[in-house]
Amino acid sequence: QSLDIMKSKGIPGSYEGLHRNIMRESSGNPNAINNWDINARNGIPSKGLLQVIQPTFNTYHVSGTPHDLYDPVANITAAANYAAHRYGSIDNVNSAY
Numbered sequence: 001q002s003l004d005i006m007k008s009k010g011i012p013g014s015y016e017g018l019h020r021n022i023m024r025e026s027s028g029n030p031n032a033i034n035n036w037d038i039n040a041r042n043g044i045p046s047k048g049l050l051q052v053i054q055p056t057f058n059t060y061h062v063s064g065t066p067h068d069l070y071d072p073v074a075n076i077t078a079a080a081n082y083a084a085h086r087y088g089s090i091d092n093v094n095s096a097y
Contacts (some may be wrong), residue, residue, distance in 0.1 A: 002076040005064055013080045017091030018050075022076070024095075025051040030072045048072070050079035060085070 006013055026032035026049050034046040044053045047069050057069045060082040065074035083090040 001073045002080065005062060005073070005077050006080055009062055009064075009081075011062070011077070011081050011084050012088070013084070013090040017089065017093070018076060018080065021079075021090060021093055022049045025049065030070060030075070048075035050075055052079050052082070056082055 002018065003013070003015060005011075022028055025046075028049070030049050032048065032051065034040055034051055037046065039046050039053050044055065046053050049072055052069060052075055054069060057075070057078050060078045061067060061074065062077040062081050065071065065077050068074055080090045083093050087093055
């Protein structure tokens with residue numbers, strides 16, 4: 001679903017890039033919460049499949065997806081949108097972003 005939405009909105013990225021980053025960030029757990037990094041220490045922990053903080057999700061949320069950080073499609077699509085703006089594509093992300 002995310003790939004279809006990304007394609008319709010012109011957001012670059014592949015299944016392989018999404019899968020690689022999901023497995024690194026959350027091991028595929030859509031309810032994952034990072035309670036130890038700098039974001040967590042600042043009171044805004046990274047959450048979901050691609051470990052997005054709420055302000056980033058709010059900024060890069062893609063219309064047509066739920067406005068719910070834990071929703072897998074919304075989380076993936078917002079993270080891919082962020083990565084596209086910051087790195088050109090989620091495919092270019094090979095470490096925490």
